[in-house]
Amino acid sequence: MRLFMIALLPLLTCLPLAAQDTDAQKFAGTWEAKLKDKVICTLRLKAGEQISGETEACSINIDANGDLQERDSTEPSDTSPEPILNAKLQGEALLFEEKDGDEVLKFELKLIGDGRAELRILDAPVLIKPIHFERKTMRKTMR
Secondary structure (H helix, E strand, O other): OHHHHHHHHHHHHHHHHHHHHHHHHHHOEEEEEEEOOEEEEEEEEEOOOOOEEEEEOOOOOEOOOOOEOOOOOOOOOOOOOEEOEEEEEEOOEEEEEEEEOOEEEEEEEEEEEOOEEEEEEEOOOOOOOOEEEEEOOOOOOOO
């Protein structure tokens, strides 16, 4: 019996890591927020020992009620991808930060369904309603 317990110990210590990796896989992929069929923000996430990723072309404009609105300019965003920082899982949510000049913005990406999530900007100085994202599906190519 003692030999069995010793053999089982390494397996049991791996379980929390395996569970965390499975949770991280729920977030892995390319997520897009759209407004009137135009992508206004892309979030690319990679699962691993630590979740990593980046945001790209995030042009979030809101009205006085905290609702998304179209940009005044029709020019494409010239910004390069921004890495996400300090990503950590918390239940069905991924908390992460992004540097914006000297400020650090805090975000929560919460899964709300199959391939759907809501992004909240935490501690925002004004009301911003959750921004809806959908996971971009990969198209299979025939060779």
